[in-house]
Amino acid sequence: MTGATNGHLREITRRTALGALGAGIIGATVASWPRLSGTDIPGRGDNSLSIAIMGTAADAAARQRAIDAFTRLHPEIKVKVQAIQAVDWKDFFTKILTMVAAGTPPDVVYVATEGAQLFAEKLAHPLDEYVRRDAADMAEFFDDVHPSLVEAFMYKGSLYQLPMDWNAANMYYNTTAFAQAGLERPADDWTHVDFRNSLAAMRKARTSDFTPYYWTNRLFGGVVPWLYANDTSFLKETRSAGGEWLWDGFYANDPSRGLRSGGYQWLEPNANDDRVFESFDYLRGLVKDGLGVRPEEGGGSSLVGLFASNRIGTTPAGGYWVQGLHEAGMGESDFDVQFFPRWKTQRHQFGTAGYAIMKTAKDKDAAWEWIKFSSSREAMELIFPNPITTPARRSMVNEQLYAGKGPAHWKVFYDTLDRFPTSGPIPAPPQQAAVETALMKNVSLAVSGDERQLKQALASMQRDLELALRRQS
């Protein structure tokens, strides 16, 4: 050091250094306080309508065009979309509930069938008054949407959501694998026996590195479609009274009007039903004979890649798979889709989703305006430009949506509801999380062992479901 500094720099003591460090920390804390306290989050603290969706920041950005269009119509309503990343719907609802507990609930939440009754029971505000008030505007929407989807959002006679998108458990098949096995496109009314024969043919044609039937252990697309096809379920399905205001007002001339109710109810377990045993035994047979996999717990995220690389013959999925298969490199003729096989019936399982207004919403009228706008054809075309799901509006499930991507028989998606109007939603009572856990934890055991193990697993499922349905009831 030169004499100009007189050696003072060397005299910085530890105490001075620590003081400077402390001052620095305090300064940095003050400077970053808006970030630490979250006040820099756009829309927080103002009167924006906060909308929670399941997805990534990119999904929220994709909603931007719809938000812009909405803002042009309603410049007085500010909207912010909060995308919440989650593994599945159960995980998403958990995060919403955490926001509720933290005192920062969103005003509007995109809720799938899995959580529809939980929200209706505890968190959501019914839409009845708004639908009645704007009946003239809503008539066009209901004309274009199948009543089965609307009924899935009825709870004890009130409507809680408008369906925006939905998916049935249809059967995807790999056309290459079918061709190698000498199989043609299955008939619309193929049976569970035909299905099994097709799997056996594929197994014979390709003995290794190939699975004729791949399914995952979860509520959608797992064991439930087989139970529905066999005219049963693991929960006893009943319907509430009420809802005439909606059906008579909007679906009076619908051929399935007589089927409609005030909403589904699942109040008792049904795992000890003979047909439940029969359905599980069928799946157990597929596993035992190497025609189907033992189902793994959790989602089927790896399935798209495996299917696209021709290592899977068939799997149940909805219209949401098309874009994924296209992006994974499948040509439009490399795969196709057919109705789920018939057994006692050909009733399908479906899931749908739409916005719910939270009871705690600051401005419910503004929330309704967003929902009403989102249900318009204009908004839905902005939100669903690709076949990442099946739009609830029948008119949008058209040639244009599937052009260049397939499948050839895309009409199967919406025809599922039109051809089988008794098709029902995923069994999801308000205690859905406990019910789903009870189902999933016993499915693998039920289909992976001998008949004795199957009986034990179903008895265990019955007990678990009794406990699950008793909870919070």
Added chain:
Amino acid sequence: MSTTTRRPAGQSGKGAAGKAMPAATAGRNATAKSRQGQRWLAWIFLAPTILGMGLFTLIPIVASVVLAFFRWDIISAPTFVGFDNFSEVVQDPTVRVSFLNTILFVVVAVALQLGLALALAIMVQEKMPSWLRVFFRSAFFFPLILSAASVSIFMRYLFNEQFGVVNWFLSLVGIPAVPWLTTPGGSAAVVILVYVWQNFGFSFLLFIGGLASIPVETYEAAAIDGATGWRKHLHVTLPLLSPTTLVASVMAIISALQVFDQPYVLTRGGPGDSTRTAVMVIFESAFQRLEFGQASAIGVLLTLIIMAITAAQFRLSKRFVFYQ
């Protein structure tokens, strides 16, 4: 040996104190002042930790003990239910199985983790050139810094029955596909394997540190007495490593009792309840079934078990741990 360093008397007042008062008195005052200052400094440094512990550990612990006596679903107001939550959870077969699973997991995983860590630590410390030693230290520690959830997602692919790499390797030597994640035994094995692989690096580093602190002279003396090979490790290394082993085992057991990520992502607790652990049941009760009271009751029970095991370990350590 004490590690405290004391300043020699008279050096603490920086000399200036001697001008106004006798040197001894000035020195004492300056020392007292300096100690006072150090105390304040100590509190300042401790404050963030104390604050953090209070806010994020102590208050939640007290809150969950209180909550264990209430029924609460976040949305409605809590209702006092006395010991109902405790009696319900002890009667719940899923809770009982999950605790049993957790205990079995701890026994197997901790034994494997410590055994593997110790064996590798001895091997690396003894047989390796120093550059390779550095490589293995990093390599074994690396899995620990990865997110358990990411590792588990990755492992799901590796252990897939139909298309996983593990079964592909087995098929090369003629072993048929193993249903790793879809049978109770297979899934438990994978969960333990993944957990041990990810966590043994920490115990490994502790053992490396412990081995380095054993004086070479002790080994030389043992060698003169004829102890070589395994006998050397049995009679010298293991006894002298016992303090490290105690710390490693306490930490490994506490960590294993709280296992969640690996079984949750790999198997979701299945098939059946075969890989459902105590913490997973707490999570499911609280955040999926909205039974915060029951979740708290399970948490309290788990805490009591952890405390009892840790206390037992320290009590036993008096008989088995040797300090030099």
